[in-house]
Amino acid sequence: MHLAYPAVLAVLLFCTGLYGVLARRNAILVLMSVELMLNAVNLNLVAFDVWLRDALHAGQALTLFTIAIAAAEIGIGLAIVLAVYRNRGSSDVDRLRDTAETDAAETLPDADADADADADAARGTTADQATAPAGKAKKAEATA
Amino acid sequence: MTLAATAGHPGFLSPTGVEIAFLLVGLATLGAALITVTTKQLVHAALWLVVALGGIAVEYLLLTAEFIAWVQVLIYVGSIVVLLLFGLMLTRAPIGRSPDADSGNRWIALGVAVASAAALVWVVVDAFRTTWIDLDGPAQGSTKASGEFLFRHWVLPFEALSVLLLAALVGAIVLSRKGDEDGKGDEDDRARKGREDRKARPGTQGTHAGQGTQGTHADQGTHADQGTQGGQARPAANREDQS
Numbered sequence: 001m002h003l004a005y006p007a008v009l010a011v012l013l014f015c016t017g018l019y020g021v022l023a024r025r026n027a028i029l030v031l032m033s034v035e036l037m038l039n040a041v042n043l044n045l046v047a048f049d050v051w052l053r054d055a056l057h058a059g060q061a062l063t064l065f066t067i068a069i070a071a072a073e074i075g076i077g078l079a080i081v082l083a084v085y086r087n088r089g090s091s092d093v094d095r096l097r098d099t100a101e102t103d104a105a106e107t108l109p110d111a112d113a114d115a116d117a118d119a120d121a122a123r124g125t126t127a128d129q130a131t132a133p134a135g136k137a138k139k140a141e142a143t144a
Numbered sequence: 145m146t147l148a149a150t151a152g153h154p155g156f157l158s159p160t161g162v163e164i165a166f167l168l169v170g171l172a173t174l175g176a177a178l179i180t181v182t183t184k185q186l187v188h189a190a191l192w193l194v195v196a197l198g199g200i201a202v203e204y205l206l207l208t209a210e211f212i213a214w215v216q217v218l219i220y221v222g223s224i225v226v227l228l229l230f231g232l233m234l235t236r237a238p239i240g241r242s243p244d245a246d247s248g249n250r251w252i253a254l255g256v257a258v259a260s261a262a263a264l265v266w267v268v269v270d271a272f273r274t275t276w277i278d279l280d281g282p283a284q285g286s287t288k289a290s291g292e293f294l295f296r297h298w299v300l301p302f303e304a305l306s307v308l309l310l311a312a313l314v315g316a317i318v319l320s321r322k323g324d325e326d327g328k329g330d331e332d333d334r335a336r337k338g339r340e341d342r343k344a345r346p347g348t349q350g351t352h353a354g355q356g357t358q359g360t361h362a363d364q365g366t367h368a369d370q371g372t373q374g375g376q377a378r379p380a381a382n383r384e385d386q387s
Contacts, residue, residue, distance in 0.1 A: 001163050003275040006207065007268045009170040013177055013196075015261035020181030022253030023246050028231045029186065032193050035224065036177050039200050042216075046209045050284055051277045057293040060285055061301070063212050064294070067219050068305050072312030074224050078231040079319035085235045094247045 006047035014040035027081045027091045031074060038070045162279060166206050173199030184245045186237040190228050197221050207277070209285030 013036055020033025042063045049059025085091045159167070176195035183189050197220040204213035283289070294302060 001160065001166060001207075001277045001279055003272040003277050004269055005163060005166050005170065006203065006277075007272055008265055009166075009174065009203070011264040011268055012174055012261060013200075015257045015264070016174070016177045016181055018260060019253050019257035022256060023250035024181065025244060025247040026186060026235075026237065028228060028235065028237070029181075029189055029245065031231075032189060032228060033181055035193065035220070036180065036196065039197060039220070042212075043200055043203060046204055046207050046212060046285070047277065050207050050209065050279070051275065053278075053284065056297050057284070057289070060209055060212055060290065061294060061298045063209075064215060064290075065301060065305055067212075067215055068309060071219055071224060072309055074227055075316040076312055076319070078227060079316040081231060082234055083319055091235045092244075092247075 003047065003051055006043055010040040010044040010047070013037075013043070025092045025094055027084070027093050028078070030093060031077050031081070034077075035070060035074065038066060042066055162206055166203060169199050169202045169206070173203065182246075184241045184243065185239075186232055186242060186245065187229070187239060190225055190232060193228070194221055194225050197225070204285070207285075208279055208283040210283060211285050211287045211290035213285075 017033045017036035017040065020036065021030055024030050024033060045059040045063045045066070049057060049063075052059070081091050084096070088096065090096075173196050176192045176199060180189050180192040180196055183192065197216065201213045201216040201221070204210075204216060
């Protein structure tokens with residue numbers, strides 16, 4: 001078999017996962033896209049292991065390790081997502097702006113912006129928070 | 145060595161049966177992966193992920209890595225997707241179409257993905273244009289071969305990996321039990337308050353529930369509202385417990 005087939009398929013799967021990680025809003029969908037990226041890497045490892053006919057079979061061993069680490073990653077990731085959901089009631093990654101460490105997160109637009117700015121980017125800035133000066137205190141509470 | 149052995153191999157224009165099968169399964173896998181990252185229905189994304197991961201398992205079989213194919217089926221299709229579905233269920237993901245599954249930067253994401261795909265495909269095809277995998281002979285990834293190389297050369301990493309899995313298990317349990325430390329009644333109380341809140345305030349859903357099926361959108365609207373409320377109400381309650 002031509003080596004380009006598995007290599008190109010792995011590249012395309014990886015870029016599909018990359019798109020999903022960047023474009024998805026729900027944290028669990030982001031985790032699914034990460035799984036796709038890991039699978040693309042696994043496919044590459046297996047293909048190159050079979051091509052090189054390695055005596056140690058390093059590629060296949062590393063694939064097994066990657067699968068196990070992916071299982072651990074998805075367990076921890078889901079636990080984190082559930083903890084975030086319980087604390088904040090949402091698992092949308094771009095609504096968690098108040099967890100950022102920047103100064104910009106503290107100057108939030110006030111609550112009126114939420115009603116009309118439904119679909120655009122202003123939505124992600126946690127516009128539901130009451131007032132801008134309270135943002136800092138709230139952040140301190142949330143991290144306490 | 146391998147290059148010399150396969151120098152007389154026919155090119156792209158006369159594909160073998162394995163190559164055709166690989167191509168077809170690869171197209172199905174890629175299509176399922178694309179639907180996974182683009183569909184608006186969250187549960188469907190998890191189910192299409194099953195198709196994509198199963199397709200990759202078939203590709204492993206075609207590459208004669210049998211053991212890894214079955215490990216893929218067992219762990220990815222069997223447990224990880226189930227775990228993802230549980231996660232979707234526990235975060236009360238809407239069952240129907242959710243219009244805000246994609247964030248605002250999806251066009252930037254599309255640009256980045258297409259650019260990196262083009263660059264990587266170009267590099268990979270250019271690098272491995274004249275390279276063929278020799279799939280003849282005994283299967284290189286049969287269970288016997290896998291057991292031999294895994295427990296002869298890779299024993300120490302294997303054991304370290306089991307310790308890592310144990311640590312991840314304990315960590316996941318600790319992370320998901322963290323809320324119980326400050327009283328279970330507090331937790332239930334807050335959940336009940338959230339439910340009452342959702343029942344009591346149907347009017348706030350109007351802005352979200354404009355399009356599509358009413359039920360799921362309304363549900364989602366309350367999620368957002370309840371979310372910010374819970375986020376603000378919770379730390380105060382925590383402080384009361386501590387004092």
